[in-house]
Amino acid sequence: MTGRPQRDVFFVSNSVDELGGVTSWSHQMARLFTERGHRVHVIGITEPAVPQELGDLPYPTTTLYDAHPPRVGPARGLRGRLDVTERRLRAERAAGMRERAAELTALFRAARPGAVVIVTQVWAMEWVELADTNGLTVIGMSHESCAYSRTTSRFRRVLKHYKDVDRMLALTREDADLWIRQGMNNASFMPNPLPFMPEVPSPRTGNVVVSIGRLHDQKGIDMLLDAWAETAPSHPDWRLRIYGSGEDEEILKKQCTALGLDGSVDWMGRTGDVPGALRGGSVFVLSSRGEGFPLALMEAMAAGLPCAAFDCAPGVHEIVRDGEDGLLATLGNTGELARRLDTLMSDKVLRDSMGDAARVNVQRFATEEIVRKWEELFAFLER
Numbered sequence: 532m533t534g535r536p537q538r539d540v541f542f543v544s545n546s547v548d549e550l551g552g553v554t555s556w557s558h559q560m561a562r563l564f565t566e567r568g569h570r571v572h573v574i575g576i577t578e579p580a581v582p583q584e585l586g587d588l589p590y591p592t593t594t595l596y597d598a599h600p601p602r603v604g605p606a607r608g609l610r611g612r613l614d615v616t617e618r619r620l621r622a623e624r625a626a627g628m629r630e631r632a633a634e635l636t637a638l639f640r641a642a643r644p645g646a647v648v649i650v651t652q653v654w655a656m657e658w659v660e661l662a663d664t665n666g667l668t669v670i671g672m673s674h675e676s677c678a679y680s681r682t683t684s685r686f687r688r689v690l691k692h693y694k695d696v697d698r699m700l701a702l703t704r705e706d707a708d709l710w711i712r713q714g715m716n717n718a719s720f721m722p723n724p725l726p727f728m729p730e731v732p733s734p735r736t737g738n739v740v741v742s743i744g745r746l747h748d749q750k751g752i753d754m755l756l757d758a759w760a761e762t763a764p765s766h767p768d769w770r771l772r773i774y775g776s777g778e779d780e781e782i783l784k785k786q787c788t789a790l791g792l793d794g795s796v797d798w799m800g801r802t803g804d805v806p807g808a809l810r811g812g813s814v815f816v817l818s819s820r821g822e823g824f825p826l827a828l829m830e831a832m833a834a835g836l837p838c839a840a841f842d843c844a845p846g847v848h849e850i851v852r853d854g855e856d857g858l859l860a861t862l863g864n865t866g867e868l869a870r871r872l873d874t875l876m877s878d879k880v881l882r883d884s885m886g887d888a889a890r891v892n893v894q895r896f897a898t899e900e901i902v903r904k905w906e907e908l909f910a911f912l913e914r
Contacts, residue, residue: 535567535568536645537568538569538570538643538645538909539569539570539571539572539642539643539645539647540561540569540570540571540572540646540647541571541572541573541574541638541639541646541648541649542557542560542561542571542572542649542651543574543575543576543635543648543649543650543651543659544557544573544574544575544652544655545576545577545579545652545654545655546575546576546577546578546582547573547574547575547585547592547593547594548575548579548582548583548584548585548592549575549579549580549581549582550579550581550582550745550801551745552674552823552825553652555726555826556651556674556723556826557573558585558588559724559726559898560649560724560902560905561573561588562589562590563724563898563902564905565589567906570590570643572590572591572592572593572638573588573590573591573593574592574593574594574635574638575592575593575594575595575655576594576596576654576655576658577595577596577598577599577600578594578596578597578599581776584803593638595634595658596627596631600627600628601620601621601623601624601627602620603621603624628657628658628661632658632659632661632662635658635659635661635662636662636663639662639664639667640663642667645668645909645913646666647668647669647670647909647912648664648668648670649670650669650670650672650696651672651674652674653671653673653692653693656671656692656693657688657692660692660695668697668909668913669696670696670697670698670912671696671700672699672700672721673685673693673699673701673702673706673710674823674824675844676702676703676821676823676843676844676845676846677706677709677710678844679749679821679822679843679844682821689715690713693715694714694717695717696717697717697912698717698718698719698908698912699715699717699719700718700719700720701718701719702720702721702722702723702823702824702845702846703720703824703844703845703846703849704720705845705849706720706845707720719908721901721905722824722846722849722896722901723823723824723826723829723901724897724898724900724902725894725896725897725898725901726805726826726829726830727806728833728894728897729806729810729833729834731810732810732833732834732835732886732890733810733811733812733813733834733835733836733886734810735812735813735836735879735882735883735886736813737811737813738768738769738813738876739771739772739811739812740759740769740770740771740772740815740816740872741772741808741811741812741816741831742755742771742772742773742774742815742816742817742818743805743808743809743815743827743831744775744817744819744827745776745777746773746775746777746778746779746783747777747779748779748820749819749821750775750777750818750819750820751818751819751820751843752773752779752818753779753786754818754820754841754865754868755771755773755816755818755868756783756787756790756792757790757865758865758868758869758872759771759790759792759795759796759872760790760791760792761865761869762869762872762876763792763795765877766873766876769795769876770795771792771795771796771797772797772799772808772811772812773797773799774799774801774802774805774808775799775800775801784798805827805830806834809830809831809834809836810834812831812836813886814836814837814838814872814875814876815827815831815832815836815837815838815839816838816839816840816868816872817838817839817840817841817847818840818841818868819840819843819844820841820843820863821843821844822843822846822847823846824849824850825844825846825847828840828850828851829850829896832850832851832856832857832889832892832893833890833893833894834890835886835887835889835890836886837856837857837858837875837885837886838851838856838857838858838889839858839859839871839874839875840857840858840859841860841861841862841863841868842859842861842862843862847859850893851889852888852892855885855888855892856885856886856888856889856892856893857885857889858871858875858885859871
């Protein structure tokens with residue numbers, strides 16, 4: 532690497548290896564920065580409930596807690612403030628946070644001038660703001676849409692804990708504008724990079740619709756099953772392959788049986804071979820209630836699959852050009868999603884033309900372009 536400053540870049544997340552898109556994004560970016568000569572360190576606050584296998588990494592990782600820090604809620608009323616057990620837990624948690632923040636400070640202090648701290652999840656920011664970040668650039672990120680964040684406790688935490696960082700990054704300009712309207716004048720945006728670009732796209736010869744994501748309420752697999760119940764009878768030679776695992780697996784399988792879909796739905800479990808899973812499909816479906824800038828959607832388009840998706844976030848209609856490389860449905864309208872699936876399943880010429888367009892269009896998020904934008908942001912914030 533020549534002509535660019537080599538920086539120390541810290542990624543701080545809830546966990547180094549928890550299952551999910553934020554972890555995948557963090558390690559993709561960590562590898563890209565490492566390849567460009569930056570010195571990267573990935574830091575997690577605690578061990579995850581469900582880890583993912585990361586393989587050999589070309590940079591160090593650190594986890595601050597061996598066990599999850601004590602969980603305590605806000606002290607409500609006089610009784611809550613006087614509860615001895617709660618007070619003890621609060622004191623333990625506060626002391627532990629100070630100790631772990633001191634560990635962060637030691638790591639940060641060893642960094643070269645121009646170092647950057649990228650906090651990928653707002654919970655992790657609670658430790659970073661206790662650490663000494665003087666002289667460092669601190670960037671806080673929200674990997675979900677502003678609208679979906681508002682349905683969670685994370686919304687208020689973003690407003691509280693990211694208000695003083697050097698830059699708060701959403702994933703789209705539309706979301707950044709929404710955060711600015713909430714008073715976050717430090718908000719901007721940075722899209723996710725394309726996770727991969729297979730040399731050979733899917734042949735789109737199998738009568739298979741593919742879904743990839745955690746079996747969790749956010750991913751809307753229950754709504755996908757409702758949509759599939761409307762679509763499947765007209766396409767008895769098609770199958771729905773659902774890749775993923777999670778806490779809702781049992782209840783979703785019961786719903787599948789109740790809808791009479793066991794003969795056309797395959798529960799594939801977690802996969803370590805996403806390109807392979809996509810190669811076996813001809814259509815991709817995203818049924819999420821909320822997203823940020825979904826990697827699975829980008830991966831499917833890179834594999835040449837046309838996508839039917841709920842328009843659940845600005846990131847979705849930023850990635851999919853409705854009617855050109857995929858078809859969007861109104862969030863929660865399972866009948867409309869079913870019709871979008873039916874359109875793609877019924878017309879091979881349309882599938883092929885949209886799939887080819889998807890593979891071309893998604894390359895505007897190529898890794899080289901996104902890394903360049905990051906390095907320009909680092910240089911701008913350092914001035």
